[in-house]
Amino acid sequence: MPLAGSRDWLRWPRDPDRRRFxxxxxxxxxxxxxxxxxxxxxxxxxxxxxxxxxxxxxxxxxxxxxxxxxxxxxxxxxxxxxxxxxxxxxxxxxxxxxxxxxxxxxxxxxxxxxxxxxxxxxxxxxxxxxxxxxxxxxxxxxxxxxxxxxxxxxxxxxxxxxxxxxxxxDYSDDAAAAFRVWLRDRYGSVDGLNRAWATDFWSQRYGDWEQVLPPRLAASHVNPTQQLDFTRFSSDAxxxxxxxxxxxxxxxxxxxxxxxxxxxxxxxxxxxxxxxxxxxxxxxxxxxxxxxxxxxxxxxxxxxxxxxxxxxxxxxxxxxxxxxxxxxxxxxxxxxxxxxxxxxxxxxxxxxxxxxxxxxxxxxxxxxxxxxxxxxxxxxxxxxxxxxxxxxxxxxxxxxxAGTPRLPARAAVVVDWESGWAVRRDSLPSSLLDAQREALDWYTAFLGAGVRADVLPVGASWEGYGLVVAPLLHVLPEATAGRLEDYVSGGGHLVTTYFSGIVDEDDHVHPGGYPGPLRDLLGLRVDEFAPLDEGVSAALDDGSAGTVWSDRITVTDPATEVLARYADGHLAGRAAVTRRAVPGGGSAAYVSTRLDEEHRTALLGRLLEAAGVGAELPGHLRGRVELAVRGDGGGGVEYHFLANRTEEPVVLDGLPGTPLTGSAGEADGVLAPRGIAVRRVPGRGAGAG
CATH class of the missing domain: 3.20.20.80 (Glycosidases)
Structure with missing residues (x-):
C-alpha cells in the first residue's frame, strides 16, 4: 500500500502486488x-x-x-x-x-x-x-x-x-529554560516579547530573558498570550x-x-x-x-x-x-x-x-x-x-x-488548533465557547443534509471546494484572512460564525471593530458581543433560536442579505444570520449564534443550494445514512461506504453499485441498524481537487 511520492507506509512481509488491510x-x-x-x-x-x-x-x-x-x-x-x-x-x-x-x-x-x-x-x-x-x-x-x-x-x-x-x-525548570529558548526563536528580543505579550498591562514588562517563566499558578488571570504561547511551546516540545x-x-x-x-x-x-x-x-x-x-x-x-x-x-x-x-x-x-x-x-x-x-x-x-x-x-x-x-x-x-485514497468532497469543515486553544482559556466574554463542539455541529449538519464534507486543518488547501465552513475561527492572522478573501473572490462560498476574526496570532484584538479582517468580506460590523447565559436562548424570526452567543450587528454593505434576525430582547430586529454575495460568484455568510441541529441543517441547505453543492444521496436516505467514498483516483472505480446513522433498518434503494460486503451491514438491499455496507461503483471522476 505505497503512498505516492514516498516510501511504503508499511513494510509488509508479503507479495507487494497483493492488497491487504x-x-x-x-x-x-x-x-x-x-x-x-x-x-x-x-x-x-x-x-x-x-x-x-x-x-x-x-x-x-x-x-x-x-x-x-x-x-x-x-x-x-x-x-x-x-x-x-x-x-x-x-x-x-x-x-x-x-x-x-x-x-x-x-x-x-x-x-x-x-x-x-x-x-x-x-x-x-x-x-x-x-x-x-x-x-x-x-x-x-x-x-x-x-x-x-x-x-x-x-x-x-x-x-x-x-x-x-x-x-x-510541564512547568519545571527544564521547561522554563526551554520555553525561553523557544520564545527567543519566535520573537528575537525581549522587546519583541514585550510587544507580543502586551506586558505594559499589569506591569508585566520584562527586562531579561531569565525573568520569563511558564504560566505557573498566579494571583489572577495569567497573561493570555503567555498562556497561548506556552501551549504552542508544549506542543512543539x-x-x-x-x-x-x-x-x-x-x-x-x-x-x-x-x-x-x-x-x-x-x-x-x-x-x-x-x-x-x-x-x-x-x-x-x-x-x-x-x-x-x-x-x-x-x-x-x-x-x-x-x-x-x-x-x-x-x-x-x-x-x-x-x-x-x-x-x-x-x-x-x-x-x-x-x-x-x-x-x-x-x-x-x-x-x-x-x-x-x-x-x-x-x-x-x-x-x-x-x-x-x-x-x-x-x-x-x-x-x-x-x-x-x-x-x-x-x-x-x-x-x-486497501491502498485507495479517499475521494475529496465538494464541501469542507475547517478546524484550527490555535483558535480551539484560545477560546478554552480564562478571561473571555463567555466560558461556554467550544470550538470542537461548533465544528462537530456543522459536520453533523452536513450528515443531516446528506452531503459529504471533508474535515481539514486551517492550513490545508481549499481549492475545488464549493462550500467551506470555518466556525469559531477566533485566532485569525492576516495571512489566513487573505486566504479566505482569495477563496471567496475566486468563487468559493464561505460560512463562518460568532467570535471569529477577533484576534491576531499574538492574541491582540484586530483594530476597527469585530470581526477584524472579515468585516469587509462579510459586509458587517459587530459592535458588541452579547454572550448568552447557560440555559438562555435568543429567538430568531425564522422560528429558530440560538444559544451560547449573540452579536450586536450593523450591516455595512447593501450587498449583505439578512437571512434571519433576532426576534426579541435588546437585539430585536438586528441581523443574526447574513450572507454577502461578491463579484465573481462567491459569497461569505456569518452565523452569530449557536443554532439547534434542525435549524442549522435547514440553514446549511439554503447555503449549499446557493453554492451549487448538492447531496449525493437520494432524498429518503439523507440524514439517515452517511456516505464516504474511496477510489482509485483515476475515475475507474469508487467504493461507497454507507453507514446507518439510525437504530432502524434502512432500505438502500436508488443507489448504484455492487455490494462488497454481506454480514458487515447490507443484506438484500437493507442496511442493518448500526450497520455499514460497501459498494463498488463505476467511477465518475467527481469531487474536489
Missing part, C-alpha cells in the same frame, strides 16, 4: 506466561490478524537496570510473530520510564502548574524537555534499532505512545521529542517507516497535529468512540479529520476498542454491530489498518476492565467472534479497497 492490536506478551503465547498465535490466525504493536510499555523489561539489557524475550516474540505471518509495528518503549531511572534522576519527573511533582505509579511521568530523559530514551531507541532494524517481522517503528496524553504541560527519536531510527534504519499514534478525538487536542503530520512517514491515530447519541458522528468527524491530516492518503488506526473502555465514569459495552461499524467508519475515511487496544484483556493493572480482542471470557465470546468476522471482511470482502 492491516488488522490487529497492541500485543503485550510480557504480561502473560510463556505458555499463553502459543495460544495467542493460534487465535491471531483465526481472527485474521496481520499486524500487532509490540513493546509499548516494556522499557523496564528491556533494560531492567542501567547496566543490563534483556532482549531475549523480545527476540523470541519477534521470531514467533514472523513465523506466524504476523508483522510488527515495534514501539520504541519510551512512553514510561522505569523505576531505576526516576529513582536515580528524579529531575526527569514533570511538575504541575502549582509546583507539585508528578510521581511514578502510572505512566508518562517524564518531562518532554528533560535532557536527562532524552539521553536515556535515545539510548533505548538506538539499541532497539540496531537489534531489530533488519528483522523480517518489522513493518514500522512506533515512536513512544500517545505523546502528551498525560504529560503535555513533544514534537521535538518525536523528531529526536525519529532521527535515530532513520539514521540506523532508513528504509523502515516511522509513525506515532495521534489522539484525534474531536479536534481540539493539546497537540497541534496539523504541525505534527509532516513529521511522520504515515499518520496514525487512536480513537475511542463516545457512547450515546452522536457518538458515531463524532467518530466520523475524527476519522475524517485524520484523513485530512494525512492529505487524503491511507492512514493507520492504531487503537480503538472492541467494546467498553475503562476510564469513563460509566463504561457501557458496545451494542451489536458497533464493533464493525466503528472500525469500518475509520476505513471509510481512509484507514488502511484497523487495530485495537489490546489483543488479550489484561488480568491485572489499571486497564484490566478495558475490552480486547480476546476478552476475559475467552475466544468463545461474542466479542472475539465479532472481531474474527471483521478480520474476514477486511481480508476477503474489502481487500480491493
Amino acid at each position: 492491516g488488522y490487529g492490536a497492541d500485543y503485550n506478551p510480557e504480561q502473560w506466561p510463556r505458555e499463553v503465547w502459543e495460544e495467542d498465535l493460534r487465535l491471531m490466525r483465526r481472527a485474521g490478524v496481520t499486524i500487532v504493536t509490540v513493546g509499548v510499555f516494556s522499557w523496564s523489561r528491556l533494560r531492567p537496570d542501567p547496566y543490563t539489557w534483556d532482549f531475549g524475550w523480545l527476540d523470541e516474540v519477534m521470531d514467533l510473530l514472523h513465523g506466524n505471518g504476523t508483522a510488527v509495528d515495534l514501539a520504541t518503549a519510551t512512553a514510561s520510564p522505569p523505576a531505576w531511572l526516576t529513582t536515580a534522576h528524579p529531575e526527569v519527573l514533570p511538575v504541575t502548574r502549582t509546583g507539585e511533582t508528578v510521581w511514578p505509579g502510572a505512566r508518562q511521568h517524564w518531562r518532554p524537555t528533560s535532557p536527562v530523559f532524552r539521553r536515556y530514551a535515545l539510548e533505548l531507541v538506538e539499541a532497539l534499532a540496531e537489534r531489530y532494524g533488519g528483522h523480517p517481522a518489522l513493518a514500522a517503528w512506533h515512536v513512544s505512545n500517545e505523546l502528551g496524553c498525560h504529560n503535555f504541560y 513533544l514534537r521535538d521529542h518525536l523528531r529526536a527519536e525519529r532521527e535515530v531510527l532513520r539514521r540506523i534504519t532508513p528504509d523502515v517507516p516511522v509513525t506515532t499514534n495521534f489522539m484525534v478525538m474531536g479536534h481540539v487536542s493539546e497537540m497541534n497535529y496539523a504541525d505534527w503530520a509532516g513529521e511522520v512517514d504515515f499518520v496514525s491515530n487512536d480513537h475511542y468512540v463516545r457512547p450515546g447519541p452522536g457518538g458515531a458522528d463524532e467518530l466520523s468527524f475524527s476519522a475524517n479529520l485524520t484523513g485530512g491530516l494525512a492529505g487524503g492518503r491511507p492512514w493507520y488506526l492504531m487503537e480503538h476498542s472492541t467494546s467498553a473502555v475503562n476510564w469513563r465514569a460509566v463504561n457501557p459495552p458496545k451494542a451489536p454491530g458497533e464493533l464493525a461499524r466503528d472500525s469500518l467508519l475509520h476505513v471509510a475515511h481512509g484507514a488502511d489498518a484497523v487495530c485495537f487496544f489490546q489483543w488479550r484483556q489484561s488480568a491485572a493493572g489499571a486497564e484490566k476492565y478495558h475490552s480486547a480482542m480476546v476478552p476475559h471470557a475467552g475466544p468463545q465470546s461474542p466479542v472475539f467472534a465479532d472481531a474474527a468476522e471483521l478480520g474476514r471482511v477486511l481480508a476477503e470482502d474489502l481487500a480491493e479497497v
Whole structure:
C-alpha cells in the first residue's frame, strides 16, 4: 500500500502486488506466561490478524537496570510473530520510564502548574524537555534499532505512545529554560516579547530573558498570550521529542517507516497535529468512540479529520476498542454491530489498518476492565467472534479497497488548533465557547443534509471546494484572512460564525471593530458581543433560536442579505444570520449564534443550494445514512461506504453499485441498524481537487 511520492507506509512481509488491510492490536506478551503465547498465535490466525504493536510499555523489561539489557524475550516474540505471518509495528518503549531511572534522576519527573511533582505509579511521568530523559530514551531507541532494524517481522517503528496524553504541560525548570529558548526563536528580543505579550498591562514588562517563566499558578488571570504561547511551546516540545527519536531510527534504519499514534478525538487536542503530520512517514491515530447519541458522528468527524491530516492518503488506526473502555465514569459495552461499524467508519475515511487496544484483556493493572480482542471470557465470546468476522471482511470482502485514497468532497469543515486553544482559556466574554463542539455541529449538519464534507486543518488547501465552513475561527492572522478573501473572490462560498476574526496570532484584538479582517468580506460590523447565559436562548424570526452567543450587528454593505434576525430582547430586529454575495460568484455568510441541529441543517441547505453543492444521496436516505467514498483516483472505480446513522433498518434503494460486503451491514438491499455496507461503483471522476 505505497503512498505516492514516498516510501511504503508499511513494510509488509508479503507479495507487494497483493492488497491487504492491516488488522490487529497492541500485543503485550510480557504480561502473560510463556505458555499463553502459543495460544495467542493460534487465535491471531483465526481472527485474521496481520499486524500487532509490540513493546509499548516494556522499557523496564528491556533494560531492567542501567547496566543490563534483556532482549531475549523480545527476540523470541519477534521470531514467533514472523513465523506466524504476523508483522510488527515495534514501539520504541519510551512512553514510561522505569523505576531505576526516576529513582536515580528524579529531575526527569514533570511538575504541575502549582509546583507539585508528578510521581511514578502510572505512566508518562517524564518531562518532554528533560535532557536527562532524552539521553536515556535515545539510548533505548538506538539499541532497539540496531537489534531489530533488519528483522523480517518489522513493518514500522512506533515512536513512544500517545505523546502528551498525560504529560503535555510541564512547568519545571527544564521547561522554563526551554520555553525561553523557544520564545527567543519566535520573537528575537525581549522587546519583541514585550510587544507580543502586551506586558505594559499589569506591569508585566520584562527586562531579561531569565525573568520569563511558564504560566505557573498566579494571583489572577495569567497573561493570555503567555498562556497561548506556552501551549504552542508544549506542543512543539513533544514534537521535538518525536523528531529526536525519529532521527535515530532513520539514521540506523532508513528504509523502515516511522509513525506515532495521534489522539484525534474531536479536534481540539493539546497537540497541534496539523504541525505534527509532516513529521511522520504515515499518520496514525487512536480513537475511542463516545457512547450515546452522536457518538458515531463524532467518530466520523475524527476519522475524517485524520484523513485530512494525512492529505487524503491511507492512514493507520492504531487503537480503538472492541467494546467498553475503562476510564469513563460509566463504561457501557458496545451494542451489536458497533464493533464493525466503528472500525469500518475509520476505513471509510481512509484507514488502511484497523487495530485495537489490546489483543488479550489484561488480568491485572489499571486497564484490566478495558475490552480486547480476546476478552476475559475467552475466544468463545461474542466479542472475539465479532472481531474474527471483521478480520474476514477486511481480508476477503474489502481487500480491493486497501491502498485507495479517499475521494475529496465538494464541501469542507475547517478546524484550527490555535483558535480551539484560545477560546478554552480564562478571561473571555463567555466560558461556554467550544470550538470542537461548533465544528462537530456543522459536520453533523452536513450528515443531516446528506452531503459529504471533508474535515481539514486551517492550513490545508481549499481549492475545488464549493462550500467551506470555518466556525469559531477566533485566532485569525492576516495571512489566513487573505486566504479566505482569495477563496471567496475566486468563487468559493464561505460560512463562518460568532467570535471569529477577533484576534491576531499574538492574541491582540484586530483594530476597527469585530470581526477584524472579515468585516469587509462579510459586509458587517459587530459592535458588541452579547454572550448568552447557560440555559438562555435568543429567538430568531425564522422560528429558530440560538444559544451560547449573540452579536450586536450593523450591516455595512447593501450587498449583505439578512437571512434571519433576532426576534426579541435588546437585539430585536438586528441581523443574526447574513450572507454577502461578491463579484465573481462567491459569497461569505456569518452565523452569530449557536443554532439547534434542525435549524442549522435547514440553514446549511439554503447555503449549499446557493453554492451549487448538492447531496449525493437520494432524498429518503439523507440524514439517515452517511456516505464516504474511496477510489482509485483515476475515475475507474469508487467504493461507497454507507453507514446507518439510525437504530432502524434502512432500505438502500436508488443507489448504484455492487455490494462488497454481506454480514458487515447490507443484506438484500437493507442496511442493518448500526450497520455499514460497501459498494463498488463505476467511477465518475467527481469531487474536489
